[in-house]
Amino acid sequence: MYWEQLLSLKRYGDTHKRLRIEQDETRLGFEVDYDRVIFSSAFRSLQDKTQVIPLSKTDFVHTRLTHSLEVSVVGRSLGRTVGKEILAKHPYLREIHGYQFNDFGAIVAAAALAHDIGNPPFGHSGEKAIGEYFSIGNGKRFQNMFTQKEYQDLCDFEGNANGFKIVTESRKGIDGGLRLSYATLGAFMKYPKESLPKKPTNHIADKKYGVFQSEKTIFEEVARELGLLETRQGNNISYTRHPLTFLVEAADDICYTIIDFEDGINLGLIPEDYALEYLIKLVEKSINRKKYSTLITREDRLGYLRALAINTLISDACAIFMKYEDDILKGNFQVSLLAKSQYKAQIDDIIKLSVDRIYRSREVVEKEIAGYAILQNLLDCYCTAILGKNQGHSSNFDSLVLKTIPEKYLNVEDTIYHKILNIACYVASLTDSKAVELNNKIRGAAL
Known part of the structure; x- marks a missing residue:
């Protein structure tokens, strides 16, 4: 796969090519994607959809909307950091095509904002x-x-596939749904395959599926435009992930690991002292213990550790992405970024505690x-x-x-x-x- 193709500004129905060097910097196409998602009725409905605690009336517990906004913020940081490294490694993207590091951040932010838009x-x-x-x-x-x-589309009803339907589905008078750029649609497609065959390999992209039969045509058009690699041929359609999908996934993983954990503490499902020990293990290389010791309230202690933990995992995920960039572009990277994290043991401990004390x-x-x-x-x-x-x-x-x-x-x-x-x-x-x-x-x- 090639970055200049993966960063396509094309939208559904375009009859001419959109070039990055011709873009209006005050109304950049990738940033328009973000606006279109955030003003959509499907996104607004996330304010009353469960993230972890169903039907919770507690004001500090996250909904799908607050979770999506936070994932988007983390995704933007991941995209910008990686974008800066990508442009240094492939300077022709800036010099010839006009791409900027903020473009990567805008794509990841928009895709991350929409990542739960199809969830029930x-x-x-x-x-x-x-x-x-x-x-x-x-x-x-x-x-x-x-x-x-x-039939399998329905038996394994998938929020990711429903999300792709929402952002791309044409209706009378409205062609192409939200008409997002194909780069953003590609980054959104976490599982670029049909509902069958189920889990044909251990590749992370085959874990679930990301498109209903009703959207198969636009799905294939987006994949071809972006130059995603076919992973199966014949009647079973599937492609490699868009590289930036790994950053969208990492943003989601970081947020639910840290912030769902925070919700559990605020709800009293996890004792504060017990929980904070887990976070401190994650940030022990960067924590300022003198500053931490001066924090009086639980809110301040938790906020300080949360910020450090998120920043630590962002830096780690970006380093992993750049280390494996060549493999990612070839479709050979088979796991999530955090599966390669130096903090995997600490992440696994936090998730296990969340499962035991919160989700169950x-x-x-x-x-x-x-x-x-x-x-x-x-x-x-x-x-x-x-x-x-x-x-x-x-x-x-x-x-x-x-x-x-x-x-x-x-x-x-x-x-x-x-x-x-x-x-x-x-x-x-x-x-x-x-x-x-x-x-x-x-x-x-x-x-």
Whole structure:
């Protein structure tokens, strides 16, 4: 892969090439991507979607929105740092094409901002609830109506694929969705493959999938424009990651490692003294113990260690990226950047404690159970109504239920796969509170 191609400013529908040297520096294309994501309704809905603690009303606990903003900030720093090194190593990118180190930061920041835009309500249990409705629930009735890959799209419903759908999907009068630059779309594609085959290799890019069958055409166009390398041929489409995807992933990994841990401390799920020892181990090379000893409040101590930890991991991730840049460009780098971190042992310790004390806490488990039931109830109600309409025998209740779904999810010209996928994507678009409200109304509990 080649950087000048990977940094493409092309947008969906462009009939002419966008050159970096012709860009308006006050309204740079990659920065426009960030603006388009942040002003989108799908991004705004993240303010009421679970990051770790479902339905939490505690003001200091992160939502998907605050998490995404923080990942974007970390991603920008990663991109700028790496961009500076890339331009020093490949000066022709600046001298001939006009790229600046801030371009790398802008691409990573925009992709990182959008990285959770397709995630369902109620955290990762939301994905499982949607998927299991189709794999082992009433949604199994659709299996013979779809191709194998179409059915797998639903059985392994994936927030990354839904995110790609949101930012690229054309609707009447709106071509190309948010019309982000292909460089940003490439950096966004964490798992550049279809839902099948499942985990064909141990490569990090094959861990999940990143595109529904409905977006396969635009997915291939973006990959070809960027010069991503095909990793499989024939009927199974997959490509190497865009190099900057590794930085988006690292930003996410850094934030959930440190900040989810911080949420656990603030909620009292992890004792402060016990938790701070873990963070101190991570930053022992850079901590100013004299300054640290003067900090009186937990908030100040935690804030100081958080900042040091994030900065430590940013520097480490950038060094790893540059060390393996050649392998990354050849598609031979097979793990996340932090998997090579000199602080991997400390990171693993923090994540293990978070899993034990936060993700498996009684509050989280009980609320995930409630969210699971709500999403399955909504899916069953909506899918039954769509199927009845498709087969020409809708009940009055079905017709009323369908009126609660926004028109953009009810394109009558679509195939049954598209109709059911749209229902799953609508349910995934709901905020935690809206899902609860709709479920109560449909069950008659809100009257």
